[in-house]
Amino acid sequence: MRQAGRYLPEYRAVRARAPFLELCRRPELAAEVTLQPIDRFGMDAAVIFSDILVLPEALGLPVIFEDGAGPRLERTITGPDDLARLTRAGLVERLVPVHEAIAAVHAVLAPRGIPVLGFAGAPFTLACYCVDGGTSREYPRTRRLMRREPAVFAQLLDILAQAAAQHLIAQARAGAAAVQVFDSWAGLLGRDDYRAHALPPLRALVAEVRRAGVPVIVYANGSAAHLAALRDSGASVVSVDWRLPLDAVRSELGADLPLQGNLDPTALYADPGTVAQQTRAMLAANAGGPLIANLGHGLLPDTPVESVQAFVQTVKESAG
Amino acid sequence: MRQAGRYLPEYRAVRARAPFLELCRRPELAAEVTLQPIDRFGMDAAVIFSDILVLPEALGLPVIFEDGAGPRLERTITGPDDLARLTRAGLVERLVPVHEAIAAVHAVLAPRGIPVLGFAGAPFTLACYCVDGGTSREYPRTRRLMRREPAVFAQLLDILAQAAAQHLIAQARAGAAAVQVFDSWAGLLGRDDYRAHALPPLRALVAEVRRAGVPVIVYANGSAAHLAALRDSGASVVSVDWRLPLDAVRSELGADLPLQGNLDPTALYADPGTVAQQTRAMLAANAGGPLIANLGHGLLPDTPVESVQAFVQTVKESAG
Numbered sequence: 001m002r003q004a005g006r007y008l009p010e011y012r013a014v015r016a017r018a019p020f021l022e023l024c025r026r027p028e029l030a031a032e033v034t035l036q037p038i039d040r041f042g043m044d045a046a047v048i049f050s051d052i053l054v055l056p057e058a059l060g061l062p063v064i065f066e067d068g069a070g071p072r073l074e075r076t077i078t079g080p081d082d083l084a085r086l087t088r089a090g091l092v093e094r095l096v097p098v099h100e101a102i103a104a105v106h107a108v109l110a111p112r113g114i115p116v117l118g119f120a121g122a123p124f125t126l127a128c129y130c131v132d133g134g135t136s137r138e139y140p141r142t143r144r145l146m147r148r149e150p151a152v153f154a155q156l157l158d159i160l161a162q163a164a165a166q167h168l169i170a171q172a173r174a175g176a177a178a179v180q181v182f183d184s185w186a187g188l189l190g191r192d193d194y195r196a197h198a199l200p201p202l203r204a205l206v207a208e209v210r211r212a213g214v215p216v217i218v219y220a221n222g223s224a225a226h227l228a229a230l231r232d233s234g235a236s237v238v239s240v241d242w243r244l245p246l247d248a249v250r251s252e253l254g255a256d257l258p259l260q261g262n263l264d265p266t267a268l269y270a271d272p273g274t275v276a277q278q279t280r281a282m283l284a285a286n287a288g289g290p291l292i293a294n295l296g297h298g299l300l301p302d303t304p305v306e307s308v309q310a311f312v313q314t315v316k317e318s319a320g
Numbered sequence: 321m322r323q324a325g326r327y328l329p330e331y332r333a334v335r336a337r338a339p340f341l342e343l344c345r346r347p348e349l350a351a352e353v354t355l356q357p358i359d360r361f362g363m364d365a366a367v368i369f370s371d372i373l374v375l376p377e378a379l380g381l382p383v384i385f386e387d388g389a390g391p392r393l394e395r396t397i398t399g400p401d402d403l404a405r406l407t408r409a410g411l412v413e414r415l416v417p418v419h420e421a422i423a424a425v426h427a428v429l430a431p432r433g434i435p436v437l438g439f440a441g442a443p444f445t446l447a448c449y450c451v452d453g454g455t456s457r458e459y460p461r462t463r464r465l466m467r468r469e470p471a472v473f474a475q476l477l478d479i480l481a482q483a484a485a486q487h488l489i490a491q492a493r494a495g496a497a498a499v500q501v502f503d504s505w506a507g508l509l510g511r512d513d514y515r516a517h518a519l520p521p522l523r524a525l526v527a528e529v530r531r532a533g534v535p536v537i538v539y540a541n542g543s544a545a546h547l548a549a550l551r552d553s554g555a556s557v558v559s560v561d562w563r564l565p566l567d568a569v570r571s572e573l574g575a576d577l578p579l580q581g582n583l584d585p586t587a588l589y590a591d592p593g594t595v596a597q598q599t600r601a602m603l604a605a606n607a608g609g610p611l612i613a614n615l616g617h618g619l620l621p622d623t624p625v626e627s628v629q630a631f632v633q634t635v636k637e638s639a640g
Contacts, residue, residue, distance in 0.1 A: 137457060140586070140620050147589035187507070187542075190562045190584050190616075222507075224544040225563035242510045243545035264510050266460070269467035296510075300460050 004033040004049045006301035007308065011036055020065045024051050030101035034116070035108060040305075041312045045115045045292075046105055048171070050098045052121030052182060055163055056130050058094040060087035070135035077130045077145075080152050083159065091163055092170045099174035106175025115178065118171030120164040122183035122218070123157040123205060124198035130156065139188055146197055153197065161201035165208040168216070178215040180239065181205065187222015191229070199229050206234040217260055221297055227252045242267075242296030246285040255289050262296035263311065268303045272310035279314040293319075324353040324369045326621035327628065331356055340385045344371050350421035354436070355428060360625075361632045365435045365612075366425055368491070370418050372441030372502060375483055376450050378414040380407035390455035397450045397465075400472050403479065411483055412490045419494035426495025435498065438491030440484040442503035442538070443477040443525060444518035450476065459508055466517055473517065481521035485528040488536070498535040500559065501525065507542015511549070519549050526554040537580055541617055547572045562587075562616030566605040575609050582616035583631065588623045592630035599634040613639075 004011055011033050014023065023029045034049045053063045053071055062074040077083065092099075098118075105116045121129075129135075131142040146153045168179040181202070189198060206216045219239035220226050230238045231253050239260035240249050246262060253259070267278045283293065293315040299308070324331050331353050334343065343349045354369045373383045373391055382394040397403065412419075418438075425436045441449075449455075451462040466473045488499040501522070509518060526536045539559035540546050550558045551573050559580035560569050566582060573579070587598045603613065613635040619628070 135457075137455075138620060140622065143586035144589045144622070147586060147594075148591075187563070191564055191568065193584065222563070243507070243542070244511055248511065264513065266463035266467060269464040271468075274467075300458060302460065302464070 004036055004047075005299055007299050007303040007305065008036055008040070009305075010040075020051075021063065023049060024054055025097050027097050027100035027104055030097070031104035031108070034101065034105045037308075038109065038114060041309060042316075043114075043312060045117055045177075046109055047117045047119065047180070048098065048102050048105060048176070050101070050119065052119070052126065052184075053129060054095060054098060055120060055126060055160070055167055058087075058091050058167075059130075059159075059163060060085060061130060071129070072134040073129060076133040076141070077127075077156055078141075079149070080155070083152065083155055086159060088159065088163065092166050095167050095170065098167070099170050102171050102174040102176050110175070116176055117178050117180055117217075118168055118174075118176035119180040119182060120167050120171075121160075122181045122186070122198070122220075123160040123164065123201040124189070124194075125183050125185045126160040126164065127153070127156050128185045128188070130160070139185060143188065146193075150197070154201075157197070157201040158204070161205040162208075165205045168205075168209045169212045169214060172209075172212065172214040176214075178217060178236070179209060180217040180219060181235075183218070183220040185222075186220035186226055189226075191225045194226050195229050199233060202233045210234065210236070217292070219260070223249075231257060237292060239292075239294070240296065246282060246289075246291070247287060250287065250289055255287070258290040258292070259286070260292035260294050262294070265295045265297050265299050265303070268295075268299065268307035268311060270307065272306050275307045275310040276314040279311050280318065283315070283318050324356055324367075325619055327619050327623040327625065328356055328360070329625075330360075340371075341383065343369060344374055345417050347417050347420035347424055350417070351424035351428070354421065354425050357628075358429065358434060361629060362636075363434075363632060365437055365497075366429055367437045367439065367500070368418065368422050368425060368496065370421070370439065372439070372446065372504075373449060374415060374418060375440060375446060375480070375487055378407075378411050378487075379450075379479075379483060380405060381450060391449075392454040393449060396453040396461070397447075397476055398461075399469070400475070403472065403475055406479060408479065408483065412486050415487050415490065418487070419490050422491050422494040422496050430495070436496055437498050437500055437537075438488060438494075438496035439500040439502060440487050440491075441480075442501050442506070442518070442540075443480040443484065443521040444509070444514075445503050445505045446480040446484065447473070447476050448505045448508070450480070459505060463508065466513075470517070474521075477517070477521040478524070481525040482528075485525045488525075488529045489532045489534060492529075492532065492534040496534075498537060498556070499529060500537040500539060501555075503538070503540040505542075506540035506546055509546075511545045514546050515549050519553060522553045530554065530556065537612070539580070543569075551577060557612060559612075559614070560616065566602060566609075566611070567607060570607065570609055575607070578610040578612070579606070580612035580614050582614070585615045585617050585619050585623070588615075588619065588627035588631060590627065592626050595627045595630040596634040599631050600638065603635070603638050 030049045215236040217237040218235035223240040237258040242264035350369045448459045535556040537557040538555035543560040557578040562584035
């Protein structure tokens with residue numbers, strides 16, 4: 001999960017100087033906030049500070065972040081004409097600030113033996129933003145387009161998969177040791193619809209990035225209904241949310257599949273002792289399988305810093 | 321799922337005359353909109369038009385519905401002092417408009433052999449509104465209270481369970497043949513936390529209502545992680561969302577458990593032929609087990625009326 005954020009005072013200090021999107025666009029600031037949690041907590045890997053919406057923006061759908069409200073796209077995809085207007089040529093060049101930030105972080109962390117990870121949104125999740133134009137609980141426009149114009153919807157997801165693959169490969173070339181693909185809105189779809197609509201472009205994306213020699217971690221929020229599909233995506237690592245304990249995940253996916261996850265981010269609202277206990281319970285449920293210990297979703301802004309510390313420390317102690 | 325709503329022109333005509341909460345408070349209007357879909361589509365049962373927030377309101381937490389925004393509670397629960405201020409005495413009397421609406425619908429439908437169903441929110445979902453004060457994606461205050469003050473949180477859920485049980489039993493006495501309990505935000509919790517925090521008060525609620533001889537349907541949005549807990553609630557019928565096909569639900573809960581569900585509401589965005597096909601696929605996945613055919617969640621406002629018609633007709637033909 002993205003590690004930098006509003007729960008850290010040093011992050012808020014940087015944000016007081018620059019709006020969110022400027023952090024994504026200015027490599028030196030993105031690198032600075034990426035390094036903050038590593039310096040404070042000593043995690044084993046850094047996740048580049050960026051946003052999945054840099055990709056729609058690079059495709060010609062400008063993004064506005066208004067204070068208090070979520071992100072909003074100035075234009076949305078409503079039909080085939082909008083697909084034709086997406087600016088696919090020169091895409092990677094427009095995303096260079098992200099790649100430069102990765103290079104800057106890599107330069108700092110490589111001597112310390114700490115890898116940096118890149119990321120992008122999964123095709124379905126990117127489509128949710130491109131069609132509904134912002135964060136929504138139901139994403140009605142997206143799901144309507146999927147039902148009414150499945151061919152247009154599939155074409156949009158293919159375009160997004162290709163764009164995300166290019167962006168991820170460029171992140172790896174800039175120094176990312178692996179990349180994550182976030183399907184944040186996977187939970188909107190039923191099992192069969194995920195397999196029919198979301199999985200084929202996701203598989204294509206993963207295949208293309210792995211062909212370039214880059215390990216791919218695939219995360220879905222709402223993973224309980226989609227575990228087999230996530231494995232079938234071809235992911236190097238399947239990253240799951242917090243709804244199912246890891247023993248339940250492993251009983252469906254096997255003891256040997258590399259997993260990432262999955263403490264409930266709100267478990268960190270508790271006192272450090274309770275956090276340590278919950279973290280040990282999570283590791284016990286994993287029963288020694290290959291695991292990147294992590295949360296099951298992003299941190300909430302008011303998470304106590306000492307709870308993050310307790311989580312990281314407990315994982316490190318358990319790893320011996 | 322609630323059947324009346326913004327997808328029906330005759331509902332919008334009534335709403336043009338009265339705000340949403342007035343519909344909940346005026347029995348003759350609630351009865352009128354409850355009957356609309358029955359008259360148009362001929363469903364086998366009616367669901368009373370009401371809102372789960374009438375219960376927090378009756379407990380002394382007034383609710384405001386602002387146009388365009390979601391509901392908002394004027395006061396929220398932040399600690400034990402707020403619990404002490406909840407107005408538990410005379411609760412059922414303050415909910416009489418709902419019971420009168422049920423009696424009015426019952427008077428019309430009983431001669432036609434059509435039952436009317438009552439409903440209330442599940443303790444956890446009601447707590448989400450009481451603590452966060454409105455609709456939220458993350459319900460951070462609720463989950464923080466659960467982590468930091470689990471005893472206060474448990475006490476809140478107990479109060480809500482008792483209040484909901486009283487309201488449901490009163491609905492049954494007014495003529496409801498069965499009642500539904502909606503755990504709309506169950507999907508926020510991991511499996512173990514649901515079992516630890518949400519299930520005990522839910523079980524107590526279900527037991528009390530069933531002791532009064534009233535069948536209880538328990539619905540959870542986000543049911544995939546909580547199927548065994550929903551069965552263990554003691555529900556007469558387990559009502560599931562659309563994320564898992566019914567064969568996957570039955571493989572966990574057995575062939576004989578009465579289920580309700582579970583077509584994706586957005587499947588109704590498609591043309592009637594596709595809706596009929598998807599409805600038949602849902603019924604086929606159920607493989608002949610006891611089922612109340614329904615959607616897996618509420619209808620979206622822009623759902624085409626002819627798709628609802630296709631759904632109901634396909635179910636009736638399959639049952640015929």
